[in-house]
Amino acid sequence: MEKKMKFSPFQVDADKIPPLTAEDFAPALEGEKAAMVEMHKSVSYWCDAWRRFRANTVSMAALAIFVLCLLFAFVGPTLIPYSYGEQYRASQKLAPFAYSKGEEKIRLLEGASDGFYATALQPGSITALSKGDYFITYKGQTYAFTLEKAVEKSVLMLYAGAEEPLRLVKESDIGSDGSIKSYQAVAFTGTAAEGASQIKLVRRVFPHVFGTDSAGRDIMARTMYGTRVSIIIGVVAALIVLVIGSIYGAISGLSGGVVDFVMMRIVELIYSVPEVLIVLLLQVVLKDPLQTWFDTSPSAFAHAMSDLGAGIVSIFITFALLYWVTMARIVRGQVLQLKKQEYVTAATALGASNGRIIRRHLLPNCVGQLVITTCLQIPSAIFLESFLSFLGLGVSAPMASLGSLCSDALETISLYPYRLVFPGIILTVVVLTLNLVGDGLRDALDPRLKK
Amino acid sequence: MAGYIGKRIVVAFLTLLLIMCITFLLMNAVPGSPFLTEKSTPEMIARANAKYGLDKPLYVQLFNYIKSYLRGDLGTSLKMQEGTSVSKIIFHQGKFTLSLKLGVCALALAVIIGIPLGCVAAYNRGKWIDGVLRVLTTVGVAVPTFVLATLLLVTFAVKLQWLPTLSGSLPDAKSYVMPVISLSFYYTCYVAKLTRTSMLDAINQDYIRTARAKGVKTRALILKHALRNSLIPVITYLGPVMAGIITGSFVVESTFSVPGLGKYYVQSVLNRDYPVIMATTVVLSALVILMNLVVDIAYKIVDPRITLTDKEE
Numbered sequence: 057m058e059k060k061m062k063f064s065p066f067q068v069d070a071d072k073i074p075p076l077t078a079e080d081f082a083p084a085l086e087g088e089k090a091a092m093v094e095m096h097k098s099v100s101y102w103c104d105a106w107r108r109f110r111a112n113t114v115s116m117a118a119l120a121i122f123v124l125c126l127l128f129a130f131v132g133p134t135l136i137p138y139s140y141g142e143q144y145r146a147s148q149k150l151a152p153f154a155y156s157k158g159e160e161k162i163r164l165l166e167g168a169s170d171g172f173y174a175t176a177l178q179p180g181s182i183t184a185l186s187k188g189d190y191f192i193t194y195k196g197q198t199y200a201f202t203l204e205k206a207v208e209k210s211v212l213m214l215y216a217g218a219e220e221p222l223r224l225v226k227e228s229d230i231g232s233d234g235s236i237k238s239y240q241a242v243a244f245t246g247t248a249a250e251g252a253s254q255i256k257l258v259r260r261v262f263p264h265v266f267g268t269d270s271a272g273r274d275i276m277a278r279t280m281y282g283t284r285v286s287i288i289i290g291v292v293a294a295l296i297v298l299v300i301g302s303i304y305g306a307i308s309g310l311s312g313g314v315v316d317f318v319m320m321r322i323v324e325l326i327y328s329v330p331e332v333l334i335v336l337l338l339q340v341v342l343k344d345p346l347q348t349w350f351d352t353s354p355s356a357f358a359h360a361m362s363d364l365g366a367g368i369v370s371i372f373i374t375f376a377l378l379y380w381v382t383m384a385r386i387v388r389g390q391v392l393q394l395k396k397q398e399y400v401t402a403a404t405a406l407g408a409s410n411g412r413i414i415r416r417h418l419l420p421n422c423v424g425q426l427v428i429t430t431c432l433q434i435p436s437a438i439f440l441e442s443f444l445s446f447l448g449l450g451v452s453a454p455m456a457s458l459g460s461l462c463s464d465a466l467e468t469i470s471l472y473p474y475r476l477v478f479p480g481i482i483l484t485v486v487v488l489t490l491n492l493v494g495d496g497l498r499d500a501l502d503p504r505l506k507k
Numbered sequence: 508m509a510g511y512i513g514k515r516i517v518v519a520f521l522t523l524l525l526i527m528c529i530t531f532l533l534m535n536a537v538p539g540s541p542f543l544t545e546k547s548t549p550e551m552i553a554r555a556n557a558k559y560g561l562d563k564p565l566y567v568q569l570f571n572y573i574k575s576y577l578r579g580d581l582g583t584s585l586k587m588q589e590g591t592s593v594s595k596i597i598f599h600q601g602k603f604t605l606s607l608k609l610g611v612c613a614l615a616l617a618v619i620i621g622i623p624l625g626c627v628a629a630y631n632r633g634k635w636i637d638g639v640l641r642v643l644t645t646v647g648v649a650v651p652t653f654v655l656a657t658l659l660l661v662t663f664a665v666k667l668q669w670l671p672t673l674s675g676s677l678p679d680a681k682s683y684v685m686p687v688i689s690l691s692f693y694y695t696c697y698v699a700k701l702t703r704t705s706m707l708d709a710i711n712q713d714y715i716r717t718a719r720a721k722g723v724k725t726r727a728l729i730l731k732h733a734l735r736n737s738l739i740p741v742i743t744y745l746g747p748v749m750a751g752i753i754t755g756s757f758v759v760e761s762t763f764s765v766p767g768l769g770k771y772y773v774q775s776v777l778n779r780d781y782p783v784i785m786a787t788t789v790v791l792s793a794l795v796i797l798m799n800l801v802v803d804i805a806y807k808i809v810d811p812r813i814t815l816t817d818k819e820e
Contacts, residue, residue, distance in 0.1 A: 328522045330795040332754040333772070333788050334529060340776050341533045439651060446653045447757060447773060462653060466762075469657055470665045480654035488649035 105424075108500040115496020122489040125482065129283035137262050138274035140281035140456060150268040152474060189245075189252035200248040214239070266478045270468065275461075279479050282456040286438050287486065289368060289457065293375040293437035298430045300376055301383025306414050308384065309391030320388070323381045331378045335440070338377070339449040342370035367450045371441055379433075386429055390422035424501035432494040435487040442483055458483040512804060519796045523789060524573070530788045531569050534781050572785060581789075582782035593786040597768065603790070606767035609759070610752045612683060613691035617748060621695040622734075622741065625702020629737075630729055632707065640699065647696030652755045656689035656762040673764040686763045690755045694748050701744055705737035712736070735809075742806050749798035753791050 084092075099107075109115060133140070191200040201222055214223040214236075221241040229237045266275035308319040343366045350362035361369050394400060400417055408416070419426075442459025444450035451457040456464075458479045465475035563571075575582060581593040597603050628640040663685060664672040671682050709715065710733055718732050756769035768787060775783035 324518075325522055325525055328519075328796055328799060329526055329529070330750050330753065330792050332750070332757075333791055334526075334533070336757075336773065336776055337530060337533045337784065337788070340779075435649070442651055443653070443754070443758065446651075447761070459651075459653075462651075462657070466657060469661055473658075473661045476654065476657055476661075480651070480658070483651060483654065484646070484649050487651075488646060491649060492645070 105497075105500040109496055112496045112499060115492055115499075118489040118492035118496065121485065122493060125283060125486050125489065126287070128482075129280055129287055132280040133277060133284075136265075136274070136277060136280075138264070138277040140273070140278045149270055149472070150264050151472075152265060152267045154264065154267065189249045190255050191248035191252045192255050198248055199244045200252060201242045201244050202249075203242065267472070267474060269464065269475065275475060275478060278456045278461060279458075279482060282458045282461045282479060283482055283486065285368075285451060285455065285457040286441060286459070286483070287434075289371060289441045290434040290438040290490075293372060293379070293441075294430045294433035296372060296376050297380045297383050297433050297437075298426060301380035302387045302419070302426060304380065305384035305387025306391050306418060309388035310395065310410060310414060310418070316388075323384055326378060327381045327385075329378065331374075332443075334378060335374050335444070336447070336449065338374050339367070339370050339444060342366065342373060346370060365452060365455055367445075367452050368441075371437075371444065371450060375437065379437075383426075383429055383433070386425055387422060390425055391418050394418050394421050428494060428498045428501060431490065431497055435490040435494075438483070438487055438490075458486075511807075515800055515803065519800055522796055523793060526792045527573065527576070527785065527789060528569065530785055531565075531572065534779070534784060535565060535568075576789065581786040584783050585780050593782050596771075596783065597786060597790060602766065602768045602771055605765060606753075606756055606760070606769055609683075609686055609690060609756060609765065609767065610749070612687045613694070613752050613755075614745070614748060616687055616691040617694035617698050618741075618745075620691075621698025622702050622738070624695070624699040626706060626729060626734065628699065628703040629706035629710065630725075637703075640703075644696040644700045644703075648693055648700070650692070652689055652693060653758045653762065655692055656685070656759055659685045659689055660762060686759050686765060689762075690752055690759045693755070694751065698741055698744065698748075701741050702737060705740045706733055709733040709737040739806060739810050742802060742809060746795075746799040746802040750795045753795065 186206045187203055189200065189202050191198055193199075199222070214225055221243045223236075223239040224242060225236055225239045229239065231237060264274050264276065266279060268274055269278070304319065304323075308316045308323075311319075346361075346366040346369055350358055350366070353359075394417070400413060403413055403417055438458075441450055441457060442462065445457050445459030446463045448463065451460045461479035462476055462483070465472070465479070469476055572582070579594075581597070583592050584596060624640060624644075628637045631637045660672065663670045670684055706729075715728065715732055718728055723732065753769065756767060757773055759765070760767045760770040761773070768791070771783075772787045772791070775787060
């Protein structure tokens with residue numbers, strides 16, 4: 057038998073193929089059939105996006121850090137005994153982790169005396185206790201007492217067991233060695249009366265982690281509060297942009313023709329206006345009218361707005377006036393693309409109204425783009441707000457935002473640079489993580505865009 | 508081409524007109540007057556209003572503004588430097604030149620440093636240098652200008668005393684360093700990021716493979732073939748950079764005490780010096796619009812694939 061010619065190294069030798077038998081054509085068993093059927097559970101859009109997002113290490117890390125920032129801003133203030141607006145007596149210009157003189161004295165007691173301190177009676181606090189009923193919960197036991205007359209100065213509350221009376225000690229009555237010169241005794245009255253106010257326990261003097269400012273306010277409490285204000289401003293501004301931009305863009309893209317042309321020329325005009333010049337002007341212009349509106353209008357809306365302050369409200373107005381154009385352009389582009397799809401034609405043929413087409417078909421399909429753009433709008437709003445507050449517009453005292461904190465730090469920058477560093481770092485971290493989360497969302501929600 | 512440019516110039520003028528109207532409306536929406544001080548009586552305010560034509564109806568005032576702007580007359584300051592013509596304040600007292608110097612230096616720095624950094628990162632894709640640059644640029648676009656400016660000030664002027672604290676009217680090269688760096692840092696990082704992305708895009712194109720197969724050296728490949736095409740997105744970004752640098756100059760000029768236009772604008776708004784606000788807004792807006800126009804035209808010259816008739820989709 058002559059040798060068969062081989063054309064390529066991959067050619068299969070026909071002699072080596074085992075011959076087929078009847079057994080090879082037996083029907084498949086049930087188990088084999090099941091293995092062949094590739095049925096996956098249907099995965100929703102959001103599950104799929106979340107799976108892709110989770111696989112992105114950088115974005116997940118950024119999300120985790122951002123959640124930490126959120127905790128810092130929203131949960132943090134409840135964990136520390138200081139508040140953002142209160143000026144603590146004799147605690148001005150403290151370095152990070154430093155204590156004021158009064159606090160130092162009380163710290164001496166911490167080891168020596170088996171007792172506890174109560175907030176509202178924080179060292180350095182100017183909060184006094186008025187006449188009335190109070191109760192303390194300690195180790196599951198409730199101890200109530202009545203104050204016969206108001207305590208004017210800041211006091212310390214020492215507890216030495218259920219049988220002993222409660223001792224109210226004035227800060228000035230603590231010696232430099234931690235001895236107590238005199239105190240006022242208050243007897244426990246048993247169960248707490250109706251309407252008695254609770255006094256929270258503090259076992260240790262809490263350090264001013266970021267130090268205090270020149271007015272004796274705790275910088276960490278202010279930074280927490282400022283972070284909260286900045287994040288809220290960013291989110292609300294982004295939502296305003298989302299609502300206005302997507303409605304405008306959807307209407308423009310859907311109408312087409314002259315309406316689209318006119319609406320897009322308006323967008324182009326607003327787009328080429330250097331917005332920061334107008335923003336600065338708006339900030340100054342809106343302040344007084346808004347204030348008079350707050351003061352005169354009886355509506356609940358005006359009242360809610362006045363809590364925010366004229367500066368923040370005018371930032372929102374600015375966003376509503378100028379910053380929605382990018383969003384409108386993106387939504388219009390998406391709508392133009394989706395409008396040509398068959399299912400929209402089908403819906404139109406079936407007599408669906410424009411509103412229904414926008415709601416049911418167009419918006420759900422460009423939701424990915426909307427989420428991405430909104431997410432990336434938040435850091436830019438935070439940037440703008442901090443820029444305005446830094447220039448002395450925007451948020452006004454005693455409110456604080458990260459920008460105004462940086463601006464406050466400027467006066468004493470050569471002596472206390474850390475006052476700028478803490479809010480500055482947090483501002484950077486918030487913006488950075490939001491940018492990274494936005495990028496991750498882009499990759500996860502719109503994989504076509506991924507490079 | 509000429510038709511396109513003509514059309515764009517008309518749109519630019521319309522935009523400026525719109526900006527003038529908006530500014531005018533905003534200025535007049537504020538209750539209060541530039542002449543309102545503790546000592547002024549209603550008669551004095553009325554007299555001053557009559558002198559500067561502020562008693563006329565609003566549309567007449569607006570019309571007068573537009574008329575005099577078309578003649579090149581920017582009006583006279585009402586408050587900050589009473590009686591001085593605004594064009595003199597802006598152009599002859601060095602304010603405009605100072606801001607322009609800072610802006611041009613910052614723009615140049617962003618381009619000169621940003622583009623090579625982007626190229627280096629793209630060329631060394633996946634290596635440590637790319638990683639370092641990516642971290643640096645990502646963090647760089649998240650640092651606010653004012654934080655950077657102040658930290659530079661504290662470190663190099665206050666602690667190390669290498670550079671002057673007050674840059675003033677930029678007398679020597681040293682005084683430029685910090686304002687220019689803090690003004691351009693964000694944009695340098697952004698340009699580097701942008702260049703890296705578009706460079707990577709360009710490197711994957713067919714013509715690059717062809718050039719490589721033809722035996723073009725890597726250096727020439729990057730510089731001649733890839734860079735040209737990857738510059739297009741960078742050029743389009745220069746318009747917004749200009750607007751951003753003007754914004755940044757508000758902060759940088761007040762941090763480093765540079766008596767430029769940005770600082771003056773903020774002061775004029777706070778002082779309600781109407782003609783100065785109007786003139787500064789118009790001059791700065793014109794600058795931004797002009798820059799956008801130049802960028803758009805340059806962009807279409809660089810990339811002939813882009814059609815000049817700006818039809819939408």
